[in-house]
Amino acid sequence: MIAHYGFEDGSGVFYITIDTGKCARCEDRGCAGGCPEGLFALEPDDEDIPVAGIREQARNALKAACAACKPLERRPALLPCQKSCGLEAITHSW
């Protein structure tokens, strides 16, 4: 499943996308500890396999929560969450 978490408002489109099909075959589930803001949570999918999602309370505040990881200058090629995920399951829309 391709899961998009986040929102759109007048200032832009702020979604984190997770390909949860990859989570099902992930061994270390690095995202759970890889985000300094603790935005990721593992939840059972339809087959009861834990897959990554974004915490419910954080979904409407991603723009602010991720700001520190996304400096205007010298933004890293890979964000900490992306680095922590060996299966490249995480993308950001902004």
Added chain:
Amino acid sequence: MDYWRWTESAWKDPDVPDWRGAMVTAGVDIGSTSTQAVILLDGKLYAYANMRTGSNSPNSALEAMNRAMEGTGLTLEDLRFTVGTGYGRVNVPFAHKSVTEITCHARGANYLYGPTVRTILDMGGQDCKAIGCDAKGAVTSFMMNDKCAAGTGRGMEVIANLLAVPVEEIGPLSLSIDGEPEPVSSVCVIFAKTAATGLMRAGWSKEKVLAAYCLAMAIRVVRLLERNGVEEDFAITGGIAKNSGVVRRIERLLGITALKTDLDTQIAGALGGALIAGDLLRKRQASGKG
């Protein structure tokens, strides 16, 4: 008069004289503004109720289930497996399991509209979801917008009260004008209030303001749908699926006609929950635990 007040519903299959001997499963969907309970017999829709959510989620769940069971002779003890869903899913005291509303909506829409549905737009009381699914009703993708009330039942209720138009008349009234006005500049309920008041002062009719608001709402949800991907067949669930003014405009913008149902479009989540309850019960029985 409470212009925002929508009609609650209850239904029971008149062709089923007795439920005894059948596998009875149920789903309860507690949303922020409405609660539904659905009962299936051997995986087939038997009864449902749709009501406004009260201040206490467990009581709302019980009340909705009592309304669905009314006149059937069923009691809670007869429900072999119940799934709770929606934002209040963990507050269904008689549920055996809770399942997310995205999973339940897709499964419920698959039953309501058939296995050809690939894109579902669920427009609930407080949020709006675009869901992609396969022929079995399993979710392949989803995107939601719950940051503001725009594109939701709550937003429509605010406009109903503001313009003193019963919420169920908004759709037909918005379609009664010739041509289409510019959409209101914002569907954010706070700004839309100001915009609507300004347009009325400028001499716009209520019908024209409603058309502008329905169009703005349609544009907004179509953006969400297109971002997640639109594949036919397409169906709309939730309370706004009953608003022809929004539905027609979504259809026009997408160039696709949405599938329709005679059943209440708000039951999709609870119906999906009841179907999943049947799957889980069968699994338990197969493993000797049921």
